[in-house]
Amino acid sequence: MKYKRLMRMALIFCLLGGCSSPAPAASETPADPAAVSEEDSGRVLIVYFSRAGENWEVGNVAKGNTQIAVEIIAGETGYDTFRIRTVREYPLSYQEMLDVAAEEQKNNERPELREEIENFDDYGTILLGYPIWWADMPMAVYTFLESYDFTGKTVYPFNTHAGSGEAGTVSKIREVIPDADVHDGLAITGKDTQNDPDKVRGILQGWLRENGLTAGE
């Protein structure tokens, strides 16, 4: 019964966003033309949303898939990180989480966030990481984007997913923060972050190089 429900979810994911991932292969790592200098690297901030607990294809995880990707990026670059956390605690159960997320999306909610970034102005570049929830970003990411002035900021979105790719979220980010320079996104399979972190590290290293974000090189 549970298996059938999961299979139905898989089908919905594919229908909503397609099942291909635009993530580049680990070998696609061109030379870095403009690495961020050490002096400038403090101006890059990784902002992310991630949820631990039961999830699609990975079981009950202590650390969310997006968080694993974030830790790899932070380990490679030394960039600061900020986690988007909601005042409301989300359920650990996958099925319950699906229902809560669907309700928040249906009501176009803006969940209240626990913390804010006091020195947001110090950062010129934001790497924005999030999972796909119902072919969209978690509504808390909208709360985050609407809470700050992104004028003149450069944003690099990346996401983890279970088949939907970026699911049109980059266009949505561009709509919400039109004054930012929002680059195309990087989509990573959530399952790979848990089961094949070396593959994900290779993908992220290539992405950082392609975008001149390899601090300290």
Ligand SMILES: Cc1cc2nc3c(=O)[nH]c(=O)nc-3n(C[C@H](O)[C@H](O)[C@H](O)COP(=O)(O)O)c2cc1C
């Ligand atoms: C509420 C909810 C809705 C989801 N909806 C989708 C979806 O529409 N498409 C998809 O590919 N994956 C979907 N997933 C799977 C997550 O995007 C995927 O497991 C992601 O890696 C989770 O990241 P996290 O562990 O950092 O939260 C959903 C997961 C949850 C919990």
